[in-house]
Amino acid sequence: MFSKLKGRICVNATRYVKQRYLHAGPQFTKDSYEVQRGPYRSLNEGHLNYFRDLLGETNLIQDLSDLEKYNVDFYKHLRGKSNLVLRPRTTTEVSKILSFCNANLLAVCTQGGHTGVCGGATPIFDEIILSTELMNKIVHLDEISGVLTCGAGCVLQNLNDYLSEFDLMMPIDLGAKGSCHIGGNVATNAGGIRLIRYGNLHGNVLGLEVVKANGEVLDCLNTLKKDNTGFHLKNTFIGSEGCLGFITKVAIQCAPKPKSIQLAFLGAQNFDKILMAFRKAKHDLGEIVSAIEVMDHKTMEMVEQHTPMSSPIGHYPFYLIIETSGSDEVHDQEKLGRYFEGCMAKHFILNGVTVSSPSQREKLWHIREKIAESFYKDGYVLMYDVTLPLEHYYDIVAEMENYLGNRSHRVFGFGHLGDGNLHLQISLKEFSQEMINYIEPYLYKRVKELKGSISAEHGIGFLKKQYLPMVQSNVNVALMRDMKKLLDPNCILNPYKVI
Template identity: 75%
Template sequence: MRKRIFNNFKTLLSSASNNIFHVNKLHSYPNFTKNVYQVNRGPYKSLEEHHLTFFRDVLGENGMIVDLCDLEKYNVDFTKQLRGCSTLVLRPTTTQQISKILSFCNHNHLAVCTQGGNTGICGGATPVFDEVILSTELMNKVIHLDELSGVLTCEAGCVLQQLNDFLVERDLMMPIDLGAKGSCQIGGNLSTNAGGIRLYRYGNLHGNVLGLEVVKADGEVLDCMNTLKKDNTGYHLQHLFIGSEGTLGIITKVAIQCAPKPKSVHLLFLGAQNFTKVLKAYKKARYDLGEIISAVECMDHQTMELVEEHSELSSPIGPYPFYLIIETSGSESVHDQKKLEGYFNGCMDKHFILNGVVATSAAQREKLWSIREGIAHSMYQDGYVFSYDISLPFSSYYDFVTEMREYMGKKAHRVFGFGHLGDGNIHLQISIKEFSNEILNYIEPHIYNRVDELHGSISAEHGIGFLKRKYLPKIKSSENLSTMRKLKMLMDPKGILNPYKVL
């Protein structure tokens, strides 16, 4: 007998816990990145006492971190797999301080690694050697909000969740939502052109960012703080820095277009027999729910097993080969709920889905989203994880995961896939018990060769960083790379900004 959607949520309430996940403390630090990947240090100066004296004069004692124990937080990346050996973290509070710091570093040929929330998975925000870490964590002020236009102006160190909380109280919201929203910073989001679950509805950051303030490598402050939605006066210079991963300049302020907070939000959590059925349910959703869809996510059975194994969460509808998550955001609850009911019944009648639940309250939606957002924290308790953030055509979207599962065989502990189905972005994860160069060389460049053959992208939303830089020539033409290098040389001729990353 078919299970109907609107009386099924009690299953979810009994199976989910308020404690979304538990993260194991790091028992031992990873080996240094420079040793694991055999990187040669660039021709940069090492820190000397007179350098420290200058930084102390600019920032004061509280603006510097030199204690080795405190430094590890900044030297080790989010995945606990990369490790730099910086001996200094600078924490400026103003654009003028950053300008002085970069001017000094540029003159003295000191390499700088800019860091926001340090939540990236490609090593873009983690030093490789002894670069000076410039943290924007103290630059966290909301400067202005125009509630009529919805334009928010803030500093780059503002945490995404805190910005969204500020906006929600004023019936607005950020056009971006990430699993790491509790610690990632808006400056880092812009530097990687982060995507997330709201990209389907609101587009990427290039379309939402109206203006930026940026400090160039030589300390010059570039003021592109436009707050107009339409301004075609000259080159849109702010777009250069979105996705540049801190290699062209340091973002200090941002003006971003925020969206109205929806009055009616629902979340569907559906189970399907195979991925072909998932695609059919997705296509039907586009036509039946088109104007109110705000997110479309999917995950496979192996992903759900991972979450259930490493957290107190479980599927609210039981085990299924695939899960489809659809969020809708509208202005009239009765209208939206009627459309959802019609969509669900239609999918059941056509056998696109086998079961599902709907969440209508904020608490219910949070419990459902906690499953999706708990994946990242669960997978890093599953051993060493090779994480691949790729875009693929729908025709090969999940087939690629199956192919890699067969390719890895017994070499992998687990191969699983989840991601943003609505924009073709899948996260392929391969976990093994512990890192080995032999497995790394077995996986790469095979995986990137296949992505190229399938006309996909090796980075959908997390950037290139350190880990993917040598594969960029496989995706970008020599002409593209040459132009990128010329731009880098123009903006940062001494190469002090985030070396060993991207190029």
């Protein structure tokens, strides 16, 4: 904070920072969404003194300009008013913080790398932000079993870099891997591009250490692949979005690093042809398939418009990216080559390229990874993460484009075709709550009618909370509420989120 010794200059500077903080970026979420604050106490000097004594001054963040990145979500759609970020290093510190907050009725916003898209890690009012960013130590690696135990604040890319030295890799790969935390990945049950090969986190997370809302430490940090001694309590917290407990450590089954990686970048005439190529890939490539991604021509147009990247094969209505991972490069190249030739012969694809060198693969993957970066330059992009049966996968994109007409700037779709996860994006020239209210009830109703899911891999968070009763039965929602009351009776953990 600014020192009083600096007199008028200090006052003016403080006023300037406050004005800049209050007017930059999105509106406060509480105002734009008309949210009513819960019955929580406000932070006072006594509370601050307790946290200073526990963590030290350097692990408390209070300066308004420093708070900005914690208060505004990754895509700059939401904005909270938190006045304090706490950065514990140990489970004991987390336990003492939550015990104190629970006793004093102080609301807490749990936060990892803050890369989510549903507002699950962004405060709504003045919740204390409890960050995992200093809980970034690797605890242990069993090189024989491939089980890694680490702090919840470890960045996904850093874990991959560490494991690479032991010929291992994380079973999850996300576009935000350079900043997302493994604890947040687990809390949202993140999917990513290689779920078709390695499965979701419920199957890969072997154990968790979790601190309950009252400060009790739940030790489920098992490292065994098979353990059926009672209820699988760890699964309660995978995908719970920080509403039931604060994850402090993770034990995860890592995968062997493949010796051979091949990539195909293909162009197709329509989505029916994409589905034919997809089905053939599953049959022809089988056990070596590790990722199958799809994007439409509007996605490619946006990337080319806003980044230096461009299609390596020219322009087509649809693009398919297929990655294989195996142990024999000659064998894998031959399989992918036969698949490519077969698709061309059957006219499933119109053109394509296959590559195997790391630099060539990285260049092609960059096209896919640059999509999110392009959002920032394409107006105000509404991001919808849904799962649909494959026969309806792209229908919803065309339907929404027709439904919106000239109200939108761009409607486009891309995603993880291998598991039916579509990222439907609607680009507007500027934020409009009226447009959101026009889009979302219709979209989610259609997704339900098509027997899909309104959240594939990003959770419910704040933005989808009101639609949960639309897609879950009253009995299911009631059970979720009962679990919340049992584990967090004062509702201090991530209020205003999920339920």
